[in-house]
Amino acid sequence: MNLFASQIIDGLADGAIYASLALALVFSYRSTGIVNFAQGEMAMLSAYLVWQLMAWGMPLVPAALVSIVISFIAGALLYATIVKPLSHASLLTVVSVLIGLYLALNSLAGFLWTYTIKALPSLFPKAHLQFGSFTVSAETVGIIAVVGIVLLLLYLLFETTKVGLAMRGAASTPDSAILVGVSVPVMLLIGWGIAAALGALSGILVAPRVFLNPTMMFGVIIYAFAAATLGGFDSVVGAVVGGLLVGVVENLVGTYIPWIGPDLKIIVALVLIFGTLLIKPDGLFGRKKVVRL
Amino acid sequence: MSLFSIKGMHAGYGARNVLHGIDLDVEERQIQVVLGANGAGKTTLLRAISGTIAREGTILFDGARIDRLSARKIVAAGVAHVPQGRGTFADLTVDENIRLGAYLRTGAEARQDRERWLTFFPRLRERLSQQAGSLSGGEQQMLAITRALMLRPRLLLLDEPSLGLAPIITQGLFKTLAAIREETGMTMLIVEQSANLALDVADSGVVLESGEIVLRDSAQNLAGNDEVRRIYLGYE
Amino acid sequence: MSLVVKPKLPVAIRVAVTAVLAVIFLYVIPFVVPSYLVSQFATVLAFAIAIVGINLVTGFGGAITLGHAAFVALGAYTTAILVVRYGWNPYATIPVSAALSWIAGWCLGFPALRLQGLYLALGTLVLSITVPPILKRFDGFTGGVQGLNVGNPEAPAFLPLDDSQWIYFVCLVIAAALYVVARRILSGPLRRALIAARDNQLVGAVMGVDRATLTTATFAMSSLYAGVAGSLYAMIVGFVSPDTFNVMMSLSLFVGAVVGGITSLNGAIIGAMFIQFVPIWASDIDVSLGGLVFGGALIITLVVIPAGIGGLGERVFLWLCTRLGWVEGAGPVRAEAEAMGSAQNEPA
Numbered sequence: 002m003n004l005f006a007s008q009i010i011d012g013l014a015d016g017a018i019y020a021s022l023a024l025a026l027v028f029s030y031r032s033t034g035i036v037n038f039a040q041g042e043m044a045m046l047s048a049y050l051v052w053q054l055m056a057w058g059m060p061l062v063p064a065a066l067v068s069i070v071i072s073f074i075a076g077a078l079l080y081a082t083i084v085k086p087l088s089h090a091s092l093l094t095v096v097s098v099l100i101g102l103y104l105a106l107n108s109l110a111g112f113l114w115t116y117t118i119k120a121l122p123s124l125f126p127k128a129h130l131q132f133g134s135f136t137v138s139a140e141t142v143g144i145i146a147v148v149g150i151v152l153l154l155l156y157l158l159f160e161t162t163k164v165g166l167a168m169r170g171a172a173s174t175p176d177s178a179i180l181v182g183v184s185v186p187v188m189l190l191i192g193w194g195i196a197a198a199l200g201a202l203s204g205i206l207v208a209p210r211v212f213l214n215p216t217m218m219f220g221v222i223i224y225a226f227a228a229a230t231l232g233g234f235d236s237v238v239g240a241v242v243g244g245l246l247v248g249v250v251e252n253l254v255g256t257y258i259p260w261i262g263p264d265l266k267i268i269v270a271l272v273l274i275f276g277t278l279l280i281k282p283d284g285l286f287g288r289k290k291v292v293r294l
Numbered sequence: 295m296s297l298f299s300i301k302g303m304h305a306g307y308g309a310r311n312v313l314h315g316i317d318l319d320v321e322e323r324q325i326q327v328v329l330g331a332n333g334a335g336k337t338t339l340l341r342a343i344s345g346t347i348a349r350e351g352t353i354l355f356d357g358a359r360i361d362r363l364s365a366r367k368i369v370a371a372g373v374a375h376v377p378q379g380r381g382t383f384a385d386l387t388v389d390e391n392i393r394l395g396a397y398l399r400t401g402a403e404a405r406q407d408r409e410r411w412l413t414f415f416p417r418l419r420e421r422l423s424q425q426a427g428s429l430s431g432g433e434q435q436m437l438a439i440t441r442a443l444m445l446r447p448r449l450l451l452l453d454e455p456s457l458g459l460a461p462i463i464t465q466g467l468f469k470t471l472a473a474i475r476e477e478t479g480m481t482m483l484i485v486e487q488s489a490n491l492a493l494d495v496a497d498s499g500v501v502l503e504s505g506e507i508v509l510r511d512s513a514q515n516l517a518g519n520d521e522v523r524r525i526y527l528g529y530e
Numbered sequence: 531m532s533l534v535v536k537p538k539l540p541v542a543i544r545v546a547v548t549a550v551l552a553v554i555f556l557y558v559i560p561f562v563v564p565s566y567l568v569s570q571f572a573t574v575l576a577f578a579i580a581i582v583g584i585n586l587v588t589g590f591g592g593a594i595t596l597g598h599a600a601f602v603a604l605g606a607y608t609t610a611i612l613v614v615r616y617g618w619n620p621y622a623t624i625p626v627s628a629a630l631s632w633i634a635g636w637c638l639g640f641p642a643l644r645l646q647g648l649y650l651a652l653g654t655l656v657l658s659i660t661v662p663p664i665l666k667r668f669d670g671f672t673g674g675v676q677g678l679n680v681g682n683p684e685a686p687a688f689l690p691l692d693d694s695q696w697i698y699f700v701c702l703v704i705a706a707a708l709y710v711v712a713r714r715i716l717s718g719p720l721r722r723a724l725i726a727a728r729d730n731q732l733v734g735a736v737m738g739v740d741r742a743t744l745t746t747a748t749f750a751m752s753s754l755y756a757g758v759a760g761s762l763y764a765m766i767v768g769f770v771s772p773d774t775f776n777v778m779m780s781l782s783l784f785v786g787a788v789v790g791g792i793t794s795l796n797g798a799i800i801g802a803m804f805i806q807f808v809p810i811w812a813s814d815i816d817v818s819l820g821g822l823v824f825g826g827a828l829i830i831t832l833v834v835i836p837a838g839i840g841g842l843g844e845r846v847f848l849w850l851c852t853r854l855g856w857v858e859g860a861g862p863v864r865a866e867a868e869a870m871g872s873a874q875n876e877p878a
Contacts, residue, residue, distance in 0.1 A: 036648055038655070092647045094832050096594050097788050100781060101832075105825030111818035163397065170383050170394045177381035179346065181441065182369040182398040219777070223659050226652055265667040271660045278649055279640075288385070 003135045008252045014141040015224075016248020017148035022203035022218075022225035023232065023240040024155075025196040030234045031172045032192035033084055038099040040200050041222030042106035043079075045215065047072040047201030048208040049114050052121050061122055069201045076197020077190045084193065085186060110215040123209035144206050151202060152241060155195075159237075168192060220267065224251065227270040230277045233287020242285065247273060296354075297322040297481050298373075298449050303351030303361075305342035312338040314505045316351070320449070325475055325482045327492040327513065329526050330502035336485040337378050339502065340451045343483075344368055344375035356448065370398055374447035378454050380438040384427030388418055391426050391437055395444030404444060411440045414470050432463040436470075443474070452484045456491065464488065468495045489526040493517045501526075536858035537851035555702060560695045569694040569766055570806060575701035576762040577802035581787045582712050582795055583755030588784075589793035590716060591748035592728030594647050597654030598783045600661045601631045601753040603775035605760025610678040610770045611671065620683050624704070624761045631757025632750050639749030658780040665772035677771030680764050701762050708755060712795055715751070724748065756783075782809075785824045789831050790840045797840015 022044060029037045037043075047068050054064035083102070087095050125143035129136045159165035171178040171188035178185050203221060211217050228247045232239020247270070255266040277284060296319040306312040312335045320326045330336045342349035345365040353361040360368050369375075383391050392411075396404035412419045415436040421429060426437055435455055442450060452471075456464040472495040474480060486492035493499060499516045501509040509522070516522050539547070559571050580598055587593050605627035612618040612626065638657065665672045672678065685696030715721070727741040764770050782805040790801025804827070809820035835842045851857055 036652060038651075093588065093594055093792065094836070096596075096648070096651050097784075097828050097832050100596065100784065101825040101828030103825070104781060104785075104821045104828070108818040108821030108825065112816060112822065116817065163393075166386075166390055166394055167397055169386060169390075170397075173383045173385050174381060176346070177377065177383060178394075179365045180344065180369060180375050180377060180381065181395050181445065182366050183394070184366055219659060223656055226656055230649075230652070262667075265663055267660050267663050271656055274653055274656050278653060282649070 004256070007135055007137065008256050009249055010137050010141055012249030012252035013245055014144040014248070015252060016228075016245035017145050018203050018206050018221065018244075019224045019228045019247050020241045020244025021148050021151065021199045021206070022221055023228035023244045024152075024237065025199040025203070026225060026229045027232075027234060027237055027240040028192050028196040028199070029084075030229070031237075032168075032189045033080075033088070035084060035095055035099070036234070037196065038096070039102040039106055040196070041218035041225070042103050042110070043072065043075065043197055044200035044204030044221075045218045046106060046110055046204075047197075048121060048204035048213055048217070049110055051205055051208070052114075052119055052213055055122075061124060065124065065205050068205065069198050072201035073194040073198040076200075077194035079197070080190050080193035081186075085189070107215050114213070114215075116215060119213040121205075121208040121213050124205070140209075147206070148202070151199070155237075164188075164191070223267060223270045224248070227273040229284075230274045231284055233284025235288055236284060236286035239284050239286030296320060297356060298483070299352075299354045300343070301352040301354075303342060303349055303353065305338055305347055305349035305351075307338075307347065312505050313342060313349075316505075316507060318500065318507065320481055320483055321497075322481055323475065323479045324497045325471070325484065325495055327489070327496040327499040328483065328485045328502055329489045329492075329499055329516070329522065330485075330487075331525070332487070334502040335505040336487075336502055337453055338505075340375060340377075340453050340483070340485055343451060344373060346375070369445060372445070372448040373451065374442035374445045374449070375451040376435075376438045376442045376453060376455065378457060380431075380434045382426040382429075382434050382437050382441070384425070386426055387423050388426055388429070388437055389422040391441050392418075392444055395441035398445065407444055407446060411443050414474060415440055431458045432460075432467070435459065435467060439467075439471075443480075448481060450480055450482045452482060454485055454487060456486060456488045461488075461491070464491050468492065471495060487526075489522070490517070537848060537856055538858045539851070539856050543856075560691075560698050565692065565694060568698050572694065572698040572701045572766045573763065574799070574802045574806045575698070575705040576759045576766060577783065577786060577806060578798045579705050579708055579762070580756045580759035580783050581790060581798040581801050582709060583752035583759070584783060584787040585792060585795055585798060586712060586715070586755070587745075587748050587752035588787060589791075590721070590724045590728065591745055591752070592647065592724075593745055593749060594651040595654045595749070595752070596651050596784055597656075597658035597777075597780050598752070598756045599775045599777070599779035600654070600657050601634065601756035602760035602763060602779065602783075603661050603665065603772075604631050604634055605757030606764040606770045606775065607665065607672060607678075607760075608757070609761040609764040610673075610680045613680050613764075614673075614678045615671075620680070620761075620765050621700075624758060627757040627761040628754050631760075632754040634757075635750035635753025636746060639746040639753070655777065655780070658777045662772040662776050665775070672772070673770075675772065677769055677774075680768050680770060682768040683765050697762075697766050701766070704758065704762065708758065709795060709798075712755075716795070782824065785828050789827055789838055791838025791842070791844075794838055794840030794844055796844065797838050800839045800843075 022040065025040050025044070026036060029035055029040070050068040050071060051061070051064045054067060055061060059067070083098060087098060123140050124147070125140040128139040130139055130142055159169055167178065167183045168188045168191060170181070171183055171185045172192065175185045178188070203225070204218065207221050208217060211220065224247050225244070228243035229240050230243070231246060232241070232243030250273070251266050251269045254261055254269050255263045261268065298320040300316055300318040303316040304311060304313055316339065328336050328339060338347065341347045343353060345360075345363060345368045349361065351361060352359060355371060355373060358371070360371055360373070363371065383394065386394065392408055393404075396407065417433055418436055418440060421433065426434065429437060439450075439452070439455070455467055455471075459467070468491050471482065471484075475482060484492055484496065493513045493516055496513040498510070498512050500507045501516070501522065509516070509519070511519065560568055563571065580602055583601075584595060584598055587595055608627040608630055609620060609623040612623045613620050666674050669675070682693050683697060683700075685691040685693050689696065691699070716724075723744060727744050786801030786805040787798070788801070789804050790797030790799070805824075808823055808827075812819035812823045831838060837845065
């Protein structure tokens with residue numbers, strides 16, 4: 002029973018990381034209808050940036066914050082320079098450009114920081130916390146807490162501020178947003194910035210667990226894809242619930258189904274994605290899409 | 295001088311020109327209606343005014359040219375556009391829709407306005423926390439108008455407010471619009487296909503045909519005009 | 531609106547072009563080029579087959595696939611397992627690979643029935659990421675991380691060819707055959723149906739095109755191409771291991787298809803050469819340069835020549851034909867609108 006409970010808690014921590022990256026995907030999707038295939042690689046660069054800042058002598062927490070701010074700017078720049086000019090391009094062009102970006106960013110990390118793995122320290126102490134009969138690591142609790150706080154801030158931004166409301170309006174019905182005086186491109190720019198910042202957060206949280214290397218986000222982005230698909234690509238709530246579900250399921254499957262085990266648990270993501278797409282393509286929380294001919 | 299005046303406006307979509315040299319004046323505190331059949335260019339006219347499509351020609355609003363301004367700047371200048379099909383933010387609540395209408399304004403003032411407009415549309419007050427997409431057609435139209443009013447515009451552009459509504463609802467809507475004009479002196483330019491109800495509340499009107507204005511007169515005369523009666527009012 | 535002209539070359543020119551191509555493929559590459567490059571050219575041909583498959587499904591079917599390495603892996607492992615574990619003749623495994631990939635394509639193309647393009651791209655990408663772990667997990671069958679040693683098929687004793695020349699010719703024959711098949715598919719009424727379904731679903735539906743079945747069938751066909759490419763790849767390299775068929779291979783094939791021209795079957799060979807040789811040259815300078823060059827090439831191609839190198843070549847060729855009056859009599863006819871803008875016409 003203890004094993005089960007701790008698997009759930011660990012799953013929630015993993016799930017929180019997936020959720021933040023899935024949210025990043027959802028933010029860019031909601032605002033521009035694009036799945037940012039390069040999101041994981043951007044997150045990986047953000048994590049490297051923390052390492053670099055620390056190598057230059059900055060303490061961990063400020064380095065992480067600086068990296069998140071720079072990621073926000075980079076995400077906004079990506080929108081302004083690449084995504085916005087492509088707003089009328091064909092799907093193939095958009096996908097190709099993002100795949101191109103993915104390949105280029107991946108190589109860029111290898112070029113700048115080589116392919117040997119580096120260690121990024123955890124934001125949290127190596128302690129364990131006692132909760133009655135079982136123990137959880139401080140990292141697990143810390144990850145859940147940090148992501149929880151970020152989600153709360155996002156909620157407050159979108160539900161209580163004017164800018165948040167305008168961003169939701171711009172994503173929902175851009176034509177009408179213009180008519181109430183909202184600058185839609187600026188809102189989308191902020192949306193892509195937030196997406197990149199959320200990605201950065203996921204990268205910084207996961208890096209201590211998997212070590213820094215240019216392929217570190219492969220295993221995360223695939224679960225984030227699964228989480229976003231499961232929750233519905235246009236649903237913020239869906240991304241969070243999807244992320245947590247995927248994290249828990251992945252951990253339980255890896256532990257309790259020996260046939261799959263830790264090596265093959267990536268198949269959970271594949272099954273979830275294809276299963277969702279086949280059974281409920283809009284996801285658990287997604288809006289039903291009406292295909293207009 | 296008119297509050298609003300268009301001289302020689304051309305507009306269209308890409309290479310296709312829809313409007314061919316429109317001249318139009320709207321006096322302050324007036325309700326002017328634009329009649330015309332499907333495809334005459336009524337919607338294009340409003341879009342051209344609000345800057346959501348490319349246009350050429352002179353548009354004067356309150357003495358200043360607005361034909362070079364972006365859609366956002368025109369909104370800020372005081373021209374609100376209620377688009378065809380209402381264009382409410384379907385997945386936002388009614389209250390959020392209204393608040394978003396006041397995006398360009400400061401909080402306290404906007405809150406007062408919100409109360410004021412809700413007295414004209416009490417139905418909306420009951421549905422403040424509902425999703426806009428779940429409203430009936432008439433309620434959505436009210437919401438779209440309220441949202442536009444929240445900008446506190448000096449000119450309100452309405453694109454086929456009667457579209458998809460039962461005549462009784464349309465009638466109520468036009469009465470409310472007339473009441474709003476009485477109380478606030480707001481100028482309105484209404485595009486309509488179902489002309490009789492619109493002419494009831496309007497002061498003057500023009501008839502648009504194939505992108506040109508072919509007739510302009512007082513609302514009363516238009517309602518009495520045989521041609522207009524036959525084509526737009528359905529009388530034989 | 532582009533015009534499609536049917537080029538009609540004078541006989542002398544046709545003969546000359548055919549002769550030049552024949553000399554290049556039948557003499558220069560196998561016999562003049564240094565021996566170590568010959569097997570690399572065989573790999574180019576295998577990649578070209580897979581890329582033609584992507585042309586079919588993405589260029590004409592309009593369904594973006596980012597996971598073709600999964601089917602290449604299926605073909606390669608089918609060959610490897612049949613040869614190593616069951617002692618099959620390697621050539622006899624090719625039809626088996628083709629059939630298995632085709633079936634797998636049907637099964638996995640089924641989601642394409644209901645999904646918009648973005649989700650298919652996503653699903654295939656994820657599929658591709660999961661292939662190496664799956665191959666590693668079933669190590670009793672696949673040899674796990676160590677891979678399987680297939681060995682290079684030997685040239686028949688009666689032919690004066692070394693092993694790499696032999697496998698090159700095997701690949702050449704199969705590639706040529708599959709190229710002709712693809713041409714056939716794309717020259718009949720099916721071409722119009724595909725383009726109609728891709729560009730305008732309503733028109734497609736009115737024309738009586740069952741888009742879903744068509745897309746799935748195209749996906750299955752393209753998987754077959756990838757599977758055959760995988761069989762050949764296993765024979766060329768003589769060895770298969772899970773990490774060869776990673777997501778990078780999938781994306782490379784996609785890059786090759788775009789750079790060569792997504793609707794240009796002729797461009798497939800150019801795209802294949804690009805993805806075979808450019809990373810080798812680039813990694814001589816820096817290991818990380820390959821991805822930068824790939825990513826850059828993908829973006830630059832789309833910005834500068836959206837039709838790809840092959841598509842551009844075909845256009846220049848058509849323009850020349852029109853200028854020189856080598857056009858079929860009936861005069862220009864209106865073309866179907868093609869998203870990537872390339873016109874499919876016989877180059878020779």
